[in-house]
Structures are given as structure tokens and as C-alpha cells.
Amino acid sequence: MWMSGAAPGLPLPWKEGHRAPHAEGASSNFLRSRETDVRQPSSFSFRIILSIMQQDRVSGASEIEQKIIEFISPYLGTEELFEKCRELLSTYPSMGSLWNIANFAFLHEEGAQRHFNEMIEAGKQVVYQGVHAVKKHVTVLTHSRSATLSKILLACADKGITVICSESRPGYEGRKLAGNCQRGELRL
Structure with missing residues (x-):
């Protein structure tokens, strides 16, 4: 599992007080979004998360995409969005879907969640088409x-x-x- 709470020996990377939209159908392990009060990572923990992502050689592109959607969602409409997207894109510069996530976040701000949901649905359609092929x-x-x-x-x-x-x-x-x-x- 990529991130299900703090990594051993690391501080809990969440600050209190932020609510985040949740992409329907997305995995809820990353932001622990079982509760309605989802905690937003601090700058220090953001670097820890990026470091963990860089070491992740097992997660597939669709799994990484969903983690990024869940991570970026709390920053929609905030001043921190640009810097967080820049850091994420530098982690996976060749993943086109992450560039799409960043573009949707900037172009549509809080309305980006609808586009994120469409991306998740498109992934489900790929599976559906694959099964029939x-x-x-x-x-x-x-x-x-x-x-x-x-x-x-x-x-x-x-x-x-x-x-x-x-x-x-x-x-x-x-x-x-x-x-x-x-x-x-x-x-x-």
C-alpha cells in the first residue's frame, strides 16, 4: 500500500481543519477520507509524500493518477495549488494524465472535480472495453x-x-x- 497513514518513523503528515472534495470511486486510503474532515498535508509532509512516490515502483499509472487526484483536490482554488502541481509534475514529468490533472485544476479550480471524476470513469471504460476485447x-x-x-x-x-x-x-x-x-x- 502506497500510503495508509504515516510511514514508520515519520511524523503524521496532516494538519487539522481542511475539508477536501473526494473523487467519487477513488481510493480512500491516501487522504484517510472515511471521515468528512480530511486533513491537508503540510509542506514538510508534502516532500515526504513526494519522496515516497518517487520510490514507488509498483503502483500503476491509474493508481498513481487516483492518488494525485485525491492529493491535489484539497488545494483547488488555493494559492498553494501552483506550487503543489509543479512539485508533483516534477516527480512524474512523463505522465500525461498528471499534466491533465494540473490543467483541470488551474482551468476549472473547484469545478475540476467533475473532470477528475470523468478521468476515473474513462479508466473504468478502458477496463470494460478490455474485458470485451x-x-x-x-x-x-x-x-x-x-x-x-x-x-x-x-x-x-x-x-x-x-x-x-x-x-x-x-x-x-x-x-x-x-x-x-x-x-x-x-x-x-
């Missing part, structure tokens, strides 16, 4: 791990497919995908 009794060969691919494969469990997945050293991301497939009763 996979035919019965095929073999799927994959290298590494993708959250989107994992969702597609798990949704195809009743199609009798076989998955071949390399373990993907040095981080063994492929093993993680294989573990997901086994839990979904897919043939490996």
Missing part, C-alpha cells in the same frame, strides 16, 4: 504489473483464459500480478 480460452502474456490489466484479467476469469506473467525483476511486480490472478482463480 479478450476472447474465451486465449493466453495472455504480460510483463510486470498494471492495475488496469489486473482488473481486466480478473473480470475475464469466467472466460477460461491462461495468463503468462514474468516475475519482473528487480521489484517482482509480475509476482504481484500473478498473486492477484491466483486470487481471482485464473490459470497461470
Whole structure:
């Protein structure tokens, strides 16, 4: 899990008193948004979060995108938005979807949440289309791990497919995908 509270040995990175909009369907681990009072990270903790993100070699693009949406949402309409987006974009400069998130945040400010929800829905459509593209009794060969691919494969469990997945050293991301497939009763 990328961030489910403070990392061991680090201070809790949340300040009191801010409410954040929550992207419908997004993961709630990142901002601990089970409560309505979501805590906004301080500048110090923001650097800790960026450091953790830079070390994350397992999360797929869609997972990172959802984490960024949840993190950037409390800053919509604030003076801090530009600096937070700049720091996030410097962490993942080649991820086009993060540039879209930053653009939506600047162009639409508090209305950006609607665009964030559309991005999440588009990801769900990719999974839907992927499930329909996979035919019965095929073999799927994959290298590494993708959250989107994992969702597609798990949704195809009743199609009798076989998955071949390399373990993907040095981080063994492929093993993680294989573990997901086994839990979904897919043939490996």
C-alpha cells in the first residue's frame, strides 16, 4: 500500500481543519477520507509524500493518477495549488494524465472535480472495453504489473483464459500480478 497513514518513523503528515472534495470511486486510503474532515498535508509532509512516490515502483499509472487526484483536490482554488502541481509534475514529468490533472485544476479550480471524476470513469471504460476485447480460452502474456490489466484479467476469469506473467525483476511486480490472478482463480 502506497500510503495508509504515516510511514514508520515519520511524523503524521496532516494538519487539522481542511475539508477536501473526494473523487467519487477513488481510493480512500491516501487522504484517510472515511471521515468528512480530511486533513491537508503540510509542506514538510508534502516532500515526504513526494519522496515516497518517487520510490514507488509498483503502483500503476491509474493508481498513481487516483492518488494525485485525491492529493491535489484539497488545494483547488488555493494559492498553494501552483506550487503543489509543479512539485508533483516534477516527480512524474512523463505522465500525461498528471499534466491533465494540473490543467483541470488551474482551468476549472473547484469545478475540476467533475473532470477528475470523468478521468476515473474513462479508466473504468478502458477496463470494460478490455474485458470485451479478450476472447474465451486465449493466453495472455504480460510483463510486470498494471492495475488496469489486473482488473481486466480478473473480470475475464469466467472466460477460461491462461495468463503468462514474468516475475519482473528487480521489484517482482509480475509476482504481484500473478498473486492477484491466483486470487481471482485464473490459470497461470
